[in-house]
Amino acid sequence: MNIGLGALYKLQLRLPHPDNLYFLHTPKTAGTTVTEYLRQHFEKELILPFQTWNELYNYLEKCNGDVGDMQTFLNQYRLIAGHFGYGMLRHYNANHIVTILRNPVERTISQLCHIKGVSSSRFFATLVPNLALRF
Numbered sequence: 001m002n003i004g005l006g007a008l009y010k011l012q013l014r015l016p017h018p019d020n021l022y023f024l025h026t027p028k029t030a031g032t033t034v035t036e037y038l039r040q041h042f043e044k045e046l047i048l049p050f051q052t053w054n055e056l057y058n059y060l061e062k063c064n065g066d067v068g069d070m071q072t073f074l075n076q077y078r079l080i081a082g083h084f085g086y087g088m089l090r091h092y093n094a095n096h097i098v099t100i101l102r103n104p105v106e107r108t109i110s111q112l113c114h115i116k117g118v119s120s121s122r123f124f125a126t127l128v129p130n131l132a133l134r135f
Contacts, residue, residue, distance in 0.1 A: 005111070018094050019093075019095050020075065020077070020078055020079075020080075020092065020093055021038070021042075021078065021079050021080075021095065021096045021097075021098065022079075022080050022081075022088060022089070022092055022094035022096070022097050022098070023035060023038055023079070023080070023081035023082075023098045023099070024084070024097060024098070024101060025051070025081060025082055025083050025099075025100075026100065026102075027083065027099040027111060028100045028102065028107050028109075028110040028111045029099075029101065029107065030100055030102075031100060031121075033083075034081075034098075034100060035082075038081055038098075039079070039097045040082070040089065042078055042079040043078075043079060044104040045078045046077055046078040046079060046081075047077060047078070047081070047082040048074065048077045048079065048081070048082070049108060050082065051081065051082030051103070052056065052082060052084070053081060053083075054083075054085075060073070067091040067122075070091045071092070071093075072087065073090045074088075074091050074092045075092060075093055077099050078095070080092055088120075095113075
């Protein structure tokens with residue numbers, strides 16, 4: 001399934017104007033396109049600039065505690081979009097949660113093709129070097 005920004009605009013999606021929106025980006029579900037679309041509807045300074053826990057923790061570590069507690073830090077943003085899973089909801093008071101679901105078989109095949117195409121993936125190098133994907 002290919003989805004582009006043009007397709008989202010044609011759907012004329014109307015975003016609610018929540019205090020806080022969390023886009024839970026599941027890999028291989030058009031999340032990058034949806035994230036780009038959502039970012040166009042929020043002021044840049046109100047969007048968390050990180051999309052993974054590693055990016056967030058690295059930033060917080062560099063700040064040496066200058067940003068206060070994580071919940072206070074995260075709740076200054078109106079949009080959080082990334083690969084944080086449901087764990088983000090322990091720290092972020094989201095009024096709306098959005099995610100994209102995909103046929104699980106198609107998603108798994110897409111994920112395996114992606115991993116197989118990344119030569120630096122230790123997962124493929126050690127666990128499934130002879131995997132053959134046939135369609």
